[in-house]
Amino acid sequence: MPKIWTDTIETHRQAVQEAAIDATAELIAEHGLLSVTMSQIAEKAGIGRATLYKYFPDVEAVLRAWHERHVGRHLEQLAHARDQADGPRERLEAVLRTYALIAYESNRHHDTEIAALLHRGAHVTKAQQHLHTMVRDLVAEAAEAGELRGDIAPAELATYCLHALTAASALPSKAAVLRLVKLTLSGLTASR
Template sequence: MVELGSTRNGLVAVTMSQIAEQAGIGRATLYKYFPDAQAVLTAWHERQITTHLDELSAAVDPAAPAIERLEAALHTYAHIQHNSVHHHGGELATLLHRSEHVDRAQQRLRGFLQDLIVEAVRDGDLRDDVATDELATYCLHALTAAGTVPQEAVHRLVTLTLTGLTATRGKSSAGRPH
């Protein structure tokens, strides 16, 4: 995206004139494609999310066992979270994360992980005492923390998350077979 971080009041206060100037285009051209600055920011955010989802898909070797594909996806997601932390705070995030495109992307991401989890449960590699949609949600929430830990802790966080998926397979929470 155009470098707008130098605007005095932040990205939320950016104007169409500033965007057009930074992009090296006329305001009329910009208005031809976008009604306002929020639409430009939303389009940029949508492109960022699509890029992240494509990274997740590309990280997974379709020929690998489901558990390996899941691990690759979780590592990739954790690294995306870690590297995107500066985009996830403040007023801009609040504005952009209320959009429909975010809801669609979250559903796609949760479904992608859930499909991998279903396969890994079927293969006997993951616990079967918790619903797969809950496990996918657990992974997403746990790995959101990757945005707040040092780089060297990201791998440990993924390992811990995977351990939560495999712990007590076929046992009740008290540790007895169910």
């Protein structure tokens, strides 16, 4: 097959997959994670059920693809927050605040069986490692600039931050989340 053909086919395949994932995202927003079916996805995406089954063997596979995209977008959001801020401490604070707000917003998905299943995926482990590295580097940068405590290694400080901020999912308001971010940061600067 000439390359132009394989490119076109690949583009088409990607478009169909994106449509299915978009449809899934809408269905999740409307009805929650647990009640999505293959028929609904096909109908919403404007494709046949047979076509959908060519790309995804079952609902779990579409949900996993949706979740991978979802997690990928959160990482982009965090990198964006980092790159918008000026100065080492500000960059760290922007990333931690964005992370806490994401944890707060995704709170409502977290108590279902499906969410537990998705969170065990390899893409989540990879994303968590990526995030840990991002935060560790920002902590190291701020510590070198003398803006954070220097008595504990950056990797340990990053582990502390990311766990402390998961508390956001148990908090009742955005104001409480912002207090949590301040509180977590003040642990990092205590021996300054």
